[in-house]
Amino acid sequence: MTENKRAKLALAAITAGAALILTPDAAFAQDAANAAAGSGLTGMGGAIGAGLAVIGAGLGIGRVGGSAVEAMARQPEVAGRINTAMIVCAAMIEGAALFAVVVGFLALG
Secondary structure (H helix, E strand, O other): OOHHHHHHHHHHHHHHHHHHHHOHHHHHOOOHHHHHOOOOHHHHHHHHHHHHHHHHHHHHHHHHHHHHHHHHHHOHHHHHHHHHHHHHHHHHHHHHHHHHHHHHHHHHO
16 A cells, blocks of 8 residues: 555545544433534533644644755755745644644534
């Protein structure tokens, strides 16, 4: 199995696990007040989701930075433009990760 297929399989497993962790309160709730409280496994799902968002952002920014440094080494004359594009991409990744962390913390509730 190639590394790309393994990565896709791992991502699918993590996504399915996160979906299962985030939804059990609604499925197993005894009454509507319990389901809306955001306690139990839903809170743990929010914490896991926030953690996964931080891990994903770290991996994404690391990959962007590594690729940018490699590109600057290959073409030093455009290093300024590459650096600017890298910073913009890293800021976008951080923004998406911050939004995901906030949503995860809101699930803690």
